[in-house]
Amino acid sequence: MFEGSVIGDNSIIQDGAIIQPNVKIWPDKEVEAGAVVNTSIIWGSQGRRGLFSRYGVTGLVNVDLTPEFATKLGAAYGGILPKGSVVCLNRDTHRTSRMIKRGINAGLPSAGIDVHDINQVPLPVARYFIRTTEAAGGVHVSTSPVDQRVVEIKIFDQNGLDINKTTERKIENLYFREDFRRVYLDDIGAIDVLSNTDVIGHYLEGFNHAVDYETVRKRKFQLVVDYATVVPLRCCLRFSMIWAAKLLCSIRVWRRPVLRVPRMNLIKICSAWLPLVRL
Template structure:
């Protein structure tokens, strides 16, 4: 499979031919292009627990020192830990060796600027241009960079979280929480036990060995989490917690084994933050309407932006948001740093439970209840998605009861529901997300727009044939 290059990172499967996968040669080229783009002297490198991580680390570190960069290798580290390490060390950039929620045969490079934040789309375009030129300038033997290994940043990350104003350490300790955690055989199994010990939380870790041999699909969605769900149903825990392989996504499970809902991770943490620090919030275009509702209820303004962590952080800075994130369990709390951080999300969520003295299911019931249906449309190679979106949009432009956004795909907001169509950047599909007060209504809305997409595509094809060949008999 061809390499995937986006604002979220550069990913590919390990093994196979250069150019088709994330081969050692491709890693050298990618790292060289990044080093040339950064224009600095020092870069932090961290990696998740994937089996290919050590191999990729050796190549990345060797290439960076060969470019004359000093490297701080922080070892096994989550993405948010590496982001913080860039800032703490004053480095010029960072590389996180991870493929996030992708399967174990994948790996990749998440690339960070000197603020410890992801590259913008224009940055990625510039980096890709450098990559295609392959005009790299390596250091001579007297100018090689130096390698420093420093594995203290997990603890420094935890200390930073514990010192946040809204993390109620004493309240959490008094509640004596018992939690069950699935860390999917990666770095969460290293850092989360340290966090729980510091908070006085009793815990049981599932899939805690940092081997990279994932026991199940690492994307933290319900179908992949039957093990921890069944464990929670036995009734021994106050809360279930799930993270992905690089610990930036966070999902909760209620004490009775019911999913809290990945969309509601940010809703619950935002409501807690807003109850103490009124202000604005930011989500992306696929975020549940519940985030808007709790923000308005707390006296703030809600803003939506295109999908992608760097887009969310840019909007947060623009509007001065006190909390933000995305719909798949990502929490960004700027008092700590501008990056999705499961440790921050866990600490704030436990603080909320401690202060409100409630069960997880009881907390969930206090929020507006919406259901999101997620579907997709398979695309042919010649499908003109943008033109189809434009036609679909035209069907609703005269309806003043709806709000239309076309900044990233097409989202149509009705009074009591919404639908969002967006072309995937990693697969030949259009994602179709739809939300309503019941799953049946959400599914119906999504299906209606899938049919509308296909009908519009058919009409455009017939129009093109008519234009070229005359009426079709």
């Protein structure tokens, strides 16, 4: 413990934990062994030794994961990349994810990283876009499929894959030391917002090159569309129908128990796109 730090009643500080100056730990909290606590723990239940878990960086929104946290995470991630690198940012449709993504969007340019905001596209599309462009990595922000109070932040490498443990440790070291790279005015990263149509179109172009249409037509497959979590729905339905037309496939819509899009709205969207499909 350093000067000015305060520990509340019934809080547990495990071996090797470091409480930085002027940090306040409110009652009934727990700080893991070896954790470095730089900010006060008021709403959360514990101070963590590491940021990453099996599902990336996760936590309760505005409790564990706040806009300030997201900005620092973005700065830490940017700090391990060369200045001038490009990072793609993606999210789901929930406003919670938008808030956290904007925090990351603020942190990356401060470390001299250019941001390509690809808005809201399905996760496989985001991974493909990162792998096939100049991006050095990417970030995807979404709410947990089992608890919408929980936000999941996934960080990718230049191949669109989850970063390895070594990279996770580098980010954590910068984050907990608060040793962020702050660049001069002329080196602050740019933020470019890309359209969903362009990003998904890039994916569609790659899909077209990879598929043997003639073989698929002969097999007469069915195309299954899962619209419960597709982002954004209109673009994905459009391309699904184009693929179905080219492949001469019938479309089956998979309806999950919990739907974010009313069935009648889906029918209206499908009806609007069908006249645009050509064999």
